[in-house]
Amino acid sequence: MSVKTLDVIRKRLEERPDELRRARENGLKVVGWVGYNVPEEIIHALGFIPVRIAVGGDDRLVEIGARYASSKTCVFIREIVGAFAENKDPYIQQTDILAFDATCLQNYRAAEVIEYFFKKDVVVLAVPRNFHLDEAKEYFAHEANEFTRLLEERAGAPLDSARLAESVALYNDIRKTLKSIYTFQASKNNVISWEEVYDLIQAGELLDKREYLSLLTQTLDELKERQHYPVIASDDGDSRIFLSGSLIPRGDRKLISIIKSVGGRIVGDDLWSGILPHLDLDIKEISPAGVALGYLNRTPHAALPYLDLESDRRLKKLQECLSQFKAQGVIYHTLRYCDPFTFKAKETKNVLAKSGIPLLEIHTEYAGSDYEAMKTRVEAFVEMIKIKSEIAEEQSVLVDA
Amino acid sequence: MGKQLFRYSEANKEKFLESDNITFNDGSTVSPEEIWHYLTEEAPVKYPSAFEVNLYQGNRGSRDETLPTSLKTRYLGLTFSARMEKAKDNGKSIAFIQGGQAVDPYTAADTIALRPGLVNQWNNGLEYGNDINKENLRRKKSKEKAFHDMSFEACQTGGYEHVQAGDLRIDVIAPYTVLRCSDISYGVEAHRHGPKKNVKLLNVDYPLRYQADKPWAIEYFAQNLRRLVNTLDEVTGRKTSEDDLLKAIKLHNTGRRLGTELAELWWSADVPPTNSDDRASMVSLGNLEVHGDVQASLSVLKEAKKFIAERVKNGVKGHAVADNPKRLFILGSCVGINGSRSEDAGAIVVGRDDQWSHCSSLVEEEGDPYYNLAKATLEYPYEQSIEKRAQWTIEQIKKSRADGVIFIHNWGCNTQAAISRPIVDIIKRETGIPTYIHERDLHGLRDEQEQNRVNAFVEML
Ligand code: SF4
Ligand code: SF4
Numbered sequence: 001m002s003v004k005t006l007d008v009i010r011k012r013l014e015e016r017p018d019e020l021r022r023a024r025e026n027g028l029k030v031v032g033w034v035g036y037n038v039p040e041e042i043i044h045a046l047g048f049i050p051v052r053i054a055v056g057g058d059d060r061l062v063e064i065g066a067r068y069a070s071s072k073t074c075v076f077i078r079e080i081v082g083a084f085a086e087n088k089d090p091y092i093q094q095t096d097i098l099a100f101d102a103t104c105l106q107n108y109r110a111a112e113v114i115e116y117f118f119k120k121d122v123v124v125l126a127v128p129r130n131f132h133l134d135e136a137k138e139y140f141a142h143e144a145n146e147f148t149r150l151l152e153e154r155a156g157a158p159l160d161s162a163r164l165a166e167s168v169a170l171y172n173d174i175r176k177t178l179k180s181i182y183t184f185q186a187s188k189n190n191v192i193s194w195e196e197v198y199d200l201i202q203a204g205e206l207l208d209k210r211e212y213l214s215l216l217t218q219t220l221d222e223l224k225e226r227q228h229y230p231v232i233a234s235d236d237g238d239s240r241i242f243l244s245g246s247l248i249p250r251g252d253r254k255l256i257s258i259i260k261s262v263g264g265r266i267v268g269d270d271l272w273s274g275i276l277p278h279l280d281l282d283i284k285e286i287s288p289a290g291v292a293l294g295y296l297n298r299t300p301h302a303a304l305p306y307l308d309l310e311s312d313r314r315l316k317k318l319q320e321c322l323s324q325f326k327a328q329g330v331i332y333h334t335l336r337y338c339d340p341f342t343f344k345a346k347e348t349k350n351v352l353a354k355s356g357i358p359l360l361e362i363h364t365e366y367a368g369s370d371y372e373a374m375k376t377r378v379e380a381f382v383e384m385i386k387i388k389s390e391i392a393e394e395q396s397v398l399v400d401a
Numbered sequence: 402m403g404k405q406l407f408r409y410s411e412a413n414k415e416k417f418l419e420s421d422n423i424t425f426n427d428g429s430t431v432s433p434e435e436i437w438h439y440l441t442e443e444a445p446v447k448y449p450s451a452f453e454v455n456l457y458q459g460n461r462g463s464r465d466e467t468l469p470t471s472l473k474t475r476y477l478g479l480t481f482s483a484r485m486e487k488a489k490d491n492g493k494s495i496a497f498i499q500g501g502q503a504v505d506p507y508t509a510a511d512t513i514a515l516r517p518g519l520v521n522q523w524n525n526g527l528e529y530g531n532d533i534n535k536e537n538l539r540r541k542k543s544k545e546k547a548f549h550d551m552s553f554e555a556c557q558t559g560g561y562e563h564v565q566a567g568d569l570r571i572d573v574i575a576p577y578t579v580l581r582c583s584d585i586s587y588g589v590e591a592h593r594h595g596p597k598k599n600v601k602l603l604n605v606d607y608p609l610r611y612q613a614d615k616p617w618a619i620e621y622f623a624q625n626l627r628r629l630v631n632t633l634d635e636v637t638g639r640k641t642s643e644d645d646l647l648k649a650i651k652l653h654n655t656g657r658r659l660g661t662e663l664a665e666l667w668w669s670a671d672v673p674p675t676n677s678d679d680r681a682s683m684v685s686l687g688n689l690e691v692h693g694d695v696q697a698s699l700s701v702l703k704e705a706k707k708f709i710a711e712r713v714k715n716g717v718k719g720h721a722v723a724d725n726p727k728r729l730f731i732l733g734s735c736v737g738i739n740g741s742r743s744e745d746a747g748a749i750v751v752g753r754d755d756q757w758s759h760c761s762s763l764v765e766e767e768g769d770p771y772y773n774l775a776k777a778t779l780e781y782p783y784e785q786s787i788e789k790r791a792q793w794t795i796e797q798i799k800k801s802r803a804d805g806v807i808f809i810h811n812w813g814c815n816t817q818a819a820i821s822r823p824i825v826d827i828i829k830r831e832t833g834i835p836t837y838i839h840e841r842d843l844h845g846l847r848d849e850q851e852q853n854r855v856n857a858f859v860e861m862l
Contacts, residue, residue, distance in 0.1 A: 070818035102609045105583040109819035112787050116823040130606040139621035305590035307602040342552040343587040347594045
């Protein structure tokens with residue numbers, strides 16, 4: 001039943017840290033990036049190896065991180081700081097340069113703290129809050145050039161436009177293939193699960209990009225062979241859950257496994273550790289500014305405030321995804337002290353309620369102590385969705401009759 | 402109610418009556434006679450909480466009654482709510498802003514700019530006759546509204562609870578964001594789902610990371626300031642010119658200069674010429690926004706400098722200050738320690754970074770006022786990188802001859818808490834001065850535990 005290429009990918013991930021070590025011995029440099037609007041193509045085109053530093057789920061590292069970045073910083077950033085303090089994560093160990101963005105202020109603070117305590121070479125891309133205004137875009141274009149200049153200094157060579165074009169084309173292909181694969185997980189009689197696709201997306205944050213594209217292509221071919229026409233629709237008795245809210249990075253599978261264990265089926269997400277950053281990325285011009293603006297013009301991250309509820313693209317995208325993936329309920333995951341998402345939980349719930357989509361907020365951290373409490377709430381939610389969809393089904397049968 | 406209330410002693414009245422009038426923005430004045438009457442007759446009935454002797458809240462049974470500025474700042478504080486109501490009745494426009502920012506563009510656009518603490522003060526003053534506990538309960542209840550609609554992890558809620566409940570007539574929410582924290586930007590955003598649709602919203606986008614060195618960042622923030630002024634003009638219906646802004650900058654530079662001179666004068670004294678709270682309320686006059694009336698603040702500030710100079714010359718020690726007190730410098734987020742209780746423990750607060758960072762940032766007066774203001778704002782020491790901010794703080798610690806440093810932050814203030822350790826590390830490394838980090842429980846009475854730690858720290862010093 002399982003998709004064979006996924007096994008290959010798992011194996012390649014195991015080998016990847018060693019591969020990075022060898023690449024560095026041969027003079028290549030690894031750029032670890034942390035954030036939400038870091039234009040990865042620029043890093044790639046400069047000849048660096050980009051890897052995303054996004055780890056979660058380890059309360060011990062959170063504790064360690066709190067010693068450096070205070071216990072009031074979001075759980076995710078605390079864990080990252082803890083991981084740098086401990087320096088055992090194979091990817092962190094292989095990082096020569098760090099690229100952060102200031103989309104979320106806590107991410108920005110992480111850059112400062114890591115730079116200070118662990119003497120890391122850090123480059124930061126500033127991000128405007130008024131991202132939708134022309135002057136903000138102009139400012140961001142300058143910032144992208146500055147970000148590129150700082151990386152060029154470290155690369156010892158200027159950014160070559162032809163190489164940037166190649167990187168953009170490669171990343172565009174990756175995004176396109178990922179989107180196609182994503183459709184399969186939400187389909188009736190699916191042969192790949194959302195969880196598998198999620199892992200697949202996160203594998204791309206670490207693997208070599210060319211190889212990753214070829215593995216994605218193989219995965220897609222395999223899927224097409226086994227499921228000619230994926231139709232996004234419910235299987236009998238499904239309760240189709242959509243995951244939203246704070247990111248769920250590698251290593252954090254608490255909520256995901258709970259949903260599965262109580263019989264919920266995740267059919268989509270708009271997480272920044274999931275499919276969302278790969279959607280709607282339209283690079284109109286091959287230049288640092290062009291690439292960076294492509295990133296900024298995507299569905300905005302929750303840390304970037306938008307002052308009109310009616311035209312908020314984040315909520316619009318969420319609604320669009322809910323309808324595309326035929327989701328019946330949203331589990332909105334908020335991490336402790338993750339203000340960008342926590343502040344909007346209630347509002348999002350109210351907005352979705354208007355279209356009859358229920359939302360359950362799960363506010364959590366990486367400790368296991370809330371596992372049972374979370375499970376009880378998720379179970380009740382999943383059950384409620386099942387009952388609702390059964391009633392709806394019965395009603396439609398009655399109407400048809 | 403049987404609570405002990407502080408009363409100003411008639412013995413000091415005559416001297417107080419010799420001091421100056423306070424002149425307000427609208428040209429009106431209030432005489433020392435009227436101030437005395439208010440403080441001794443009206444205010445104790447309206448606001449018993451302000452007179453209740455309650456050390457936990459920083460209200461001691463005696464005050465520096467021979468320092469007229471102390472009475473005047475108290476007067477401006479107690480009349481704040483009524484003055485804001487009157488300003489609204491007279492059609493004045495009021496904006497919600499962030500703490501730690503200057504208000505030059507708001508002054509230029511004829512708008513009263515109120516930071517979060519002042520917005521709370523306005524709301525607190527709307528209800529009469531409360532004791533401290535009742536007032537505190539009321540404050541907590543109102544914050545609950547915001548927590549309910551946003552997040553219980555919020556520190557700053559952008560005035561949501563007051564504005565959206567219709568308690569305060571604020572026309573525009575337009576703070577500099579993300580200056581000092583990001584809670585403020587989420588607070589502004591939250592208003593979009595509130596029932597009051599006529600409140601204008603604007604984020605004046607303060608960019609981060611080495612921005613003061615980047616011409617494009619200065620230009621971007623200058624554009625944000627232009628947008629701010631246009632938004633304020635939409636509310637007032639007037640047209641603010643560059644000249645208006647230049648005038649406002651000059652006026653505020655006067656305040657900033659006076660505030661700085663006053664702080665330096667205070668620091669130059671062998672013995673502290675006032676207690677901690679009086680020092681803080683005088684120095685913060687330099688930003689001219691503290692009482693919601695720029696001219697009133699300026700007139701009290703000018704006079705304050707005269708009084709302090711006299712005290713320094715005559716070696717007068719501030720009221721209730723111990724002999725050879727341990728000098729504390731407080732930094733961190735928008736919060737301080739209990740001045741009077743710390744004095745009782747043998748300490749005095751000689752400086753803070755909050756309210757001081759922007760007071761010490763003068764704006765160039767030649768050239769494009771928007772660009773100059775943007776540049777000066779991006780140079781705020783408080784907003785710089787860890788290393789730069791720490792270096793500036795060290796300078797202030799040295800100037801103020803502090804013996805100990807406390808980094809204090811509010812619960813939920815992740816932006817400041819995150820860098821507390823590195824900043825304190827640098828200070829300790831470079832000055833050898835003892836330091837500690839403290840987290841303040843939000844919106845409660847100042848608690849015993851906090852004071853125990855301060856006292857133990859002072860004892861250790
Ligand atoms: S968005 Fe949330 S999880 Fe991500 S860095 Fe910011 S506070 Fe942390
Ligand atoms: S205490 Fe911190 S979070 Fe609260 S308003 Fe001040 S800077 Fe913002």
